[in-house]
Amino acid sequence: MVFGIQSVLETLRSGQQIDKLFMEKELSHPEIQQLAFQNRVTIQRVPTEKLNRLTRKNHQGVICFTAVVQYVKLSNVIAEVNEEGETPFILLLDRITDVRNFGAIARTAECAGVQVIVIPGRGNAAINSEAMKTSSGALNHIAVCREYDLADTIRYLQKSGIKVVACTEKSYRDVFTTDLTGPIAVIMGSEENGITPELLALVDGHVKIPLLGNVGSLNVSVATGVVLYEVVRQRSLPAVQ
Template identity: 80%
Template structure:
């Protein structure tokens, strides 16, 4: 029934009838939600409201970019994209198909004593380390039938270190890199990533084994910094140090096992800083390989700093020297 005095009411009533008709027609349409709710996949709900779709690997100019997880530094464009959420995949066949795809695996857990040549061969080809764990750990991760194997798909895409260095030279910048040896605390890693991005570090290098999982907690703690900095995962940090030295990049280790003062050390020029684990610092093998050891002076009674705080001290001393020429 139309209201001649108020035409707005007529439009409102017509809109309501149209919406009801749309809902009725949609309720009869077949749903395809089941295709995305397969029992072997368990996705975390995003707290930031971002899309769950896989980000594009092309830049605004249409050219393919290797730095889907970051790499935009001063002098180069910052990538703008929405990172994919961390995703858990479980079940033998599901994990095999994930390893065959172009998705990058952050962690791969397999029950102790379980043998599966297909998974083991694919993991070796993709340079993914299999972590053998008790079945109780897998049961805590999911109540579904995991068949003894679970993998976590990374929310970022790792880049090649050689590509990062080539890109840095192409932009005319001085290499400034950060290596993390067995930093396992997720929040420490996120805080370090935030400091590294703010201080102009062009890439964070982590080992393939014994590193913190880059998950939603790490993304949150980094305050979005992991969207703007490249992350490289190397199988062996010893080989990485040798490669950097061969490329003309000096590697400096921050450790309490030296008397060389941080503030008396030249940190200008091509530089890579390596920081060690929260428990026992940098591994002895890596300490023997680096070019220089430095120590942060501690004036109080406590004998060490939190690793994220120590990283900030070292990186910003390098920033100070580079900006003032020492």
């Protein structure tokens, strides 16, 4: 955690990747705002009370958290995957706010062979030491991309020949009877509200996980594991036959 105007300025000037940048609602600092814009860092305006909860020291109205992973460009990952002759396997996360869920998802994604996790610029869990620990170090081995508009990201993936499939309980199509063998990006939504309606309207298909008990939903990290390993299962079938 970095706090104080000068310290945050120097962090921005250094080019370090910043995971979160919080600024007091009433504070105006053109240089911080300009550097944040240049570095593609989203400023989250918050009340003073939130900053005080983060640190009792003199934060001067601004706090940032440096990233524990190096974010990559999605276009570079896709180009590398294509050059190596692999089939794209991408995971998009829409507003997964719980750090432990995010870490568990990253661990499962890495084990399943996902090539990159895409997260939004804001509204996602911080990728911090707790996320790294929960992932059992998987975040050191899987690419993470931060995109500021997931709608644009979905359109880009579709133009790149990658099918985007959303996992939602609103679907009538069973994940186990849907073809997931081609180039694919799976999108999972927030624990509370699921996937944003705007994104649901853009994707190529919706799938659901059948629930046979009395509880109406799975934890998002568990649900992600089910869907990712269904992709793995389907892709392995030709080799088994």
